[in-house]
Amino acid sequence: MDDDLKPLPVINDDNRDFWNGCRNHELRFQKCEQCGHVRWPASLICPVCFCRAFNWIVSEGRGRIYTFVVYHVAYHPGFQDDLPYVVAVVELTEGPRLLTNIAECPIDEISCDMPVEVTWRDVNKEISLPLFRPAVSV
Amino acid sequence: MGIKDKYAIVGIGYTPQGRLPGRTALGFHLEACANAIADAGLKKNDIDGLICYRVFPPASNEALVTPYLLAQHLGIAPDYMYEDANCSRSHLQNAIGALDAGFCNYVLLSYGHNAASSDSMTRMLTEMSPDDAPFGHFGALAGYALAARRAMHEFPTGPETWKHIAVGQRKWANLNPRATMFKRSMTFDDYDNAPPLVEPFRLFDACLTTDGGRAMIITSAERAHNLKNPPVYIMGIGQHNPSYDIKQATHATGPTGAQKAGKRAFNMAGISIADVDACEIYDCFTYTVEITLQDYGFFKPGEGKEWLQDGTIEPGGRMPVNTSGGLLSEAYFMGLTPISEAAMQLMGRCEERQLGPRTKTKSPEIILCSDNGAILQTHSAIILRR
Ligand SMILES: [Zn+2]
Numbered sequence: 145m146d147d148d149l150k151p152l153p154v155i156n157d158d159n160r161d162f163w164n165g166c167r168n169h170e171l172r173f174q175k176c177e178q179c180g181h182v183r184w185p186a187s188l189i190c191p192v193c194f195c196r197a198f199n200w201i202v203s204e205g206r207g208r209i210y211t212f213v214v215y216h217v218a219y220h221p222g223f224q225d226d227l228p229y230v231v232a233v234v235e236l237t238e239g240p241r242l243l244t245n246i247a248e249c250p251i252d253e254i255s256c257d258m259p260v261e262v263t264w265r266d267v268n269k270e271i272s273l274p275l276f277r278p279a280v281s282v
Numbered sequence: 283m284g285i286k287d288k289y290a291i292v293g294i295g296y297t298p299q300g301r302l303p304g305r306t307a308l309g310f311h312l313e314a315c316a317n318a319i320a321d322a323g324l325k326k327n328d329i330d331g332l333i334c335y336r337v338f339p340p341a342s343n344e345a346l347v348t349p350y351l352l353a354q355h356l357g358i359a360p361d362y363m364y365e366d367a368n369c370s371r372s373h374l375q376n377a378i379g380a381l382d383a384g385f386c387n388y389v390l391l392s393y394g395h396n397a398a399s400s401d402s403m404t405r406m407l408t409e410m411s412p413d414d415a416p417f418g419h420f421g422a423l424a425g426y427a428l429a430a431r432r433a434m435h436e437f438p439t440g441p442e443t444w445k446h447i448a449v450g451q452r453k454w455a456n457l458n459p460r461a462t463m464f465k466r467s468m469t470f471d472d473y474d475n476a477p478p479l480v481e482p483f484r485l486f487d488a489c490l491t492t493d494g495g496r497a498m499i500i501t502s503a504e505r506a507h508n509l510k511n512p513p514v515y516i517m518g519i520g521q522h523n524p525s526y527d528i529k530q531a532t533h534a535t536g537p538t539g540a541q542k543a544g545k546r547a548f549n550m551a552g553i554s555i556a557d558v559d560a561c562e563i564y565d566c567f568t569y570t571v572e573i574t575l576q577d578y579g580f581f582k583p584g585e586g587k588e589w590l591q592d593g594t595i596e597p598g599g600r601m602p603v604n605t606s607g608g609l610l611s612e613a614y615f616m617g618l619t620p621i622s623e624a625a626m627q628l629m630g631r632c633e634e635r636q637l638g639p640r641t642k643t644k645s646p647e648i649i650l651c652s653d654n655g656a657i658l659q660t661h662s663a664i665i666l667r668r
């Protein structure tokens with residue numbers, strides 16, 4: 145695995161707080177002050193009620209695999225040595241879904257709705273990526 | 283509804299297609315446009331509306347094909363112009379809207395790309411998904427594979443269903459000399475043995491990448507009567523855009539936008555699916571065809587395999603689908619692959635693959651087309667008739 149070749153998250157004024165949280169191994173999401181909807185991607189307004197006020201909450205980092213795929217082709221040279229690798233969409237208990245990788249699990253044991261928990265890959269001092277592994281306890 | 287049968291497709295422009303290194307995207311646009319204008323029996327100065335289909339990032343040594351660049355090279359100055367930078371499938375609605383408002387009289391709709399030979403697709407894959415790239419997720423194939431995997435979890439589907447689509451469409455391509463896969467047959471074993479790309483998809487679940495172009499001309503029914511080709515009337519059209527990306531989407535396993543878009547198109551046309559003689563379905567991936575037909579109501583969730591088996595969509599079948607070979611086996615020109623094929627079939631210009639006695643299918647009066655974009659985020663249903 146050659147991490148130097150892999151693309152890094154592109155940080156902007158909407159997602160900066162999320163990635164700052166990841167640096168501290170915290171999954172942070174905006175929770176609407178008015179209706180309680182937890183939103184992702186980060187946004188100026190609540191897509192449910194248009195309220196602009198929110199609080200950052202820290203997810204407990206648990207959820208289930210909504211869906212997943214197995215890459216047998218590297219569309220970017222940084223992932224060549226990882227083949228075959230898994231990209232998944234994980235639905236957190238708080239609601240948001242994250243695109244991520246599944247770690248610490250043989251590919252043929254992965255299934256939709258499987259319980260998972262967050263684990264962190266520290267890419268460098270600034271960036272940690274939230275990955276998911278099978279939940280230790282459900 | 284007010285616009286039923288008021289507008290018609292009157293000309294189609296083809297180009298050489300396949301793997302054709304050494305040509306620019308602009309060049310394919312120009313050739314397709316010139317051929318469409320000639321095919322309709324028009325002169326270039328008749329064209330007063332110009333719409334460019336969704337544009338991909340250009341090859342690193344080419345300019346972006348904008349409608350004004352295209353107009354400049356065609357030597358025209360249109361009164362109406364539009365281009366889709368993303369993937370929404372409003373082109374025909376825009377064309378009809380512009381014509382119905384009286385903004386213009388003849389709309390030229392164009393697509394061109396050198397996807398097979400340039401670095402454009404690589405640029406799109408690696409530059410257009412910054413949030414997903416750190417996790418190694420790139421492009422539409424894997425996005426649709428995520429949708430398809432969830433569908434496999436929710437109802438009976440998978441490669442055993444999709445192979446009927448891949449093999450069925452290939453049989454049509456084998457009748458179409460223009461198709462990339464004209465001379466290459468495909469068996470179920472070929473499908474099963476193809477290499478996995480992004481599971482659950484393997485090679486033959488994915489559309490082609492194509493160098494080439496396609497263009498089409500739309501005008502009013504009154505103007506259409508005086509032109510060269512038999513007009514192909516737009517009977518019904520509907521659009522729906524679920525919009526949420528695959529990460530937050532719940533529609534990717536159905537109902538997709540196809541359900542509402544289809545209802546709107548059928549309501550406008552005043553017909554039901556029992557009146558449809560054939561379908562030309564946007565088929566970026568095999569699963570896209572299944573979920574689209576399912577949402578239009580041809581079968582219930584999970585009953586696609588049963589509906590498809592025994593050659594339903596093939597030459598000689600009771601509901602022909604993607605009779606050019608489609609995006610899977612003919613060529614990739616966005617929604618213009620299915621829509622132009624429907625128009626050509628209804629004009630009766632399809633030779634060996636012509637629907638009717640020649641292919642032991644119903645002679646087509648009405649064809650249902652679909653166009654679909656992003657990861658099932660946008661959908662148009664279009665019903666065409668002779
Ligand atoms: Zn709210």
